[in-house]
Amino acid sequence: MKVLVINCGSSSLKYQVLEMETEELLCKGLVERIGIEGSVIKHEKIGMDKWVLETPMKDHKDAIGHVLNALVDPEHGVAKSMEEIGAVGHRVVHAGEKYASSVLITDDVIKALEECIDLAPLHNPANLQGIAACRALMPNTPMVGVFDTAFHQTMPAESYLYALPYEYYTKYGVRRYGFHGTSHRYVSMRAAEMLGKKPEELKIITCHLGNGASLAAVKNGKVFDTSMGFTPVAGLVMGTRCGDIDPAILGFIAAKEGKDFAGMDKVINKESGVYGLSGVSSDFRDVENAANEGNEKAEVALKVYAHRVKSYIGAYMAEMNGCDAIVFTAGLGENGITMRKAICEGLENLGIELCDERNNVRGKDTVISKDSSKVKILPIPTNE
Ligand code: ADP
Numbered sequence: 460m461k462v463l464v465i466n467c468g469s470s471s472l473k474y475q476v477l478e479m480e481t482e483e484l485l486c487k488g489l490v491e492r493i494g495i496e497g498s499v500i501k502h503e504k505i506g507m508d509k510w511v512l513e514t515p516m517k518d519h520k521d522a523i524g525h526v527l528n529a530l531v532d533p534e535h536g537v538a539k540s541m542e543e544i545g546a547v548g549h550r551v552v553h554a555g556e557k558y559a560s561s562v563l564i565t566d567d568v569i570k571a572l573e574e575c576i577d578l579a580p581l582h583n584p585a586n587l588q589g590i591a592a593c594r595a596l597m598p599n600t601p602m603v604g605v606f607d608t609a610f611h612q613t614m615p616a617e618s619y620l621y622a623l624p625y626e627y628y629t630k631y632g633v634r635r636y637g638f639h640g641t642s643h644r645y646v647s648m649r650a651a652e653m654l655g656k657k658p659e660e661l662k663i664i665t666c667h668l669g670n671g672a673s674l675a676a677v678k679n680g681k682v683f684d685t686s687m688g689f690t691p692v693a694g695l696v697m698g699t700r701c702g703d704i705d706p707a708i709l710g711f712i713a714a715k716e717g718k719d720f721a722g723m724d725k726v727i728n729k730e731s732g733v734y735g736l737s738g739v740s741s742d743f744r745d746v747e748n749a750a751n752e753g754n755e756k757a758e759v760a761l762k763v764y765a766h767r768v769k770s771y772i773g774a775y776m777a778e779m780n781g782c783d784a785i786v787f788t789a790g791l792g793e794n795g796i797t798m799r800k801a802i803c804e805g806l807e808n809l810g811i812e813l814c815d816e817r818n819n820v821r822g823k824d825t826v827i828s829k830d831s832s833k834v835k836i837l838p839i840p841t842n843e
Contacts, residue, residue: 460545461485461538463530464605465523467549467589469581470494472522476530476537476544485537488529490522498522502529510535519585520592527596547593547602550641550843551586553579554604555632559612564590564602572604578632578689610644611637613681618778621689635693637685639667639789642841643675646788649839651680653824654784662779664772667841668798669789670698670741674768676775676782684778686771692727695771696764698741701731703767736760743791743798765801772802776809782834785811788841794821803836810834 460480466473472490477483488502498516503509510529516522530536530544538544549564555575562568569590576583593602619635620628627633643665650665651658658680665675672695675685686694686702696702704727713723726735734741737760739749749757776782786792787799796818803813810833817827820838828836 461543462546463544464548465589467585469585493522500525504535519588523592549590549604551604552582552607554606554608558609561603561605564604607638607640608636610640611682611685618684635688638687638691639673641843642667645842646786646839647677650784650786650837662782663784664775664782665786667789668792672697674771676779678779696767697732699729699732699734701727733760768802784835787838793838793840
């Protein structure tokens with residue numbers, strides 16, 4: 460059976476078609492500038508050149524119409540007719556406390572996701588538009604919602620509650636949700652497979668280090684804690700997000716700089732992180748290059764980054780009473796040889812021993828710890 464997976468943003472849409480039994484990727488593509496001038500679909504059948512088509516698309520339904528046409532195109536398509544697409548998977552950011560795994564999309568599911576719009580006002584509406592468009596164009600094809608928050612729903616109250624007045628949790632759903640769940644789930648399961656164990660036998664710390672970044676403490680196959688919170692701005696230092704800060708800083712800077720709430724929201728989400736600290740870039744490659752050329756702010760930005768990851772690893776080892784494996788994934792986790800070394804350095808007393816030679820690897824799932832290391836270290840390419 461062929462499965463279409465869709466990740467709908469507000470003005471863009473990414474998709475892939477996979478052969479479910481073999482998990483073979485058949486094609487992938489990106490639609491950009493939906494609803495604005497210059498709409499374009501970039502479609503790539505695996506093994507062929509990219510097919511780029513510029514054509515007006517006024518909304519997500521139009522965009523998905525073009526995707527479906529591309530899928531059955533005689534030259535670039537991967538199916539003879541739409542009947543060959545047996546199911547559609549939709550990535551949805553927020554399912555609140557409603558779902559702890561992927562679900563078949565029904566009217567009730569859509570209603571529940573609409574109720575979560577408040578919690579993810581930028582993402583859930585676009586995700587829902589994608590679902591509505593697909594349901595209109597493929598009314599008989601089963602659709603599944605896959606939620607960024609779902610895998611983290613196993614967290615116990617001591618991990619997810621903030622020490623705020625309790626009624627903010629009951630009235631408004633203010634709690635830690637966590638994100639990147641699909642990635643943490645995939646890499647923790649893959650790590651167990653690589654170590655020849657069942658997820659239920661392992662304590663794993665998964666480090667998803669991309670533009671956005673989060674850690675998860677996965678104990679016996681279930682999330683015990685994660686570093687992102689009510690929103691994705693919490694936890695680690697990221698490309699442009701600040702991660703954990705003293706919450707009182709917000710009011711202090713707002714008063715000093717004459718900023719309102721929206722202004723401060725922009726500071727913590729778009730102007731901070733390694734970009735804000737280094738003044739160079741949010742891309743780790745640029746920051747690493749600048750540091751190598753002697754830029755001191757870039758150097759310190761990378762040190763702050765590694766320090767924060769280290770402190771979470773320590774915290775999660777304490778929370779789980781040890782750990783069997785640390786997994787590095789996403790752009791920086793999979794490729795950042797220097798960053799992995801900086802994070803693992805000085806953790807030998809916790810049983811974490813990186814092998815420099817084995818660490819010299821990018822984009823491959825393998826073991827990079829020394830044979831003597833109590834905690835195995837594995838880079839694993841994510842597959843969200
Ligand atoms: P997202 O999906 O969150 O946009 P990615 O998982 O693609 O992010 O990760 C993007 C980050 O990975 C970028 O900051 C980039 O600098 C970093 N990255 C990618 N390749 C490398 C590399 N070879 N060395 C260091 N960092 C890298």
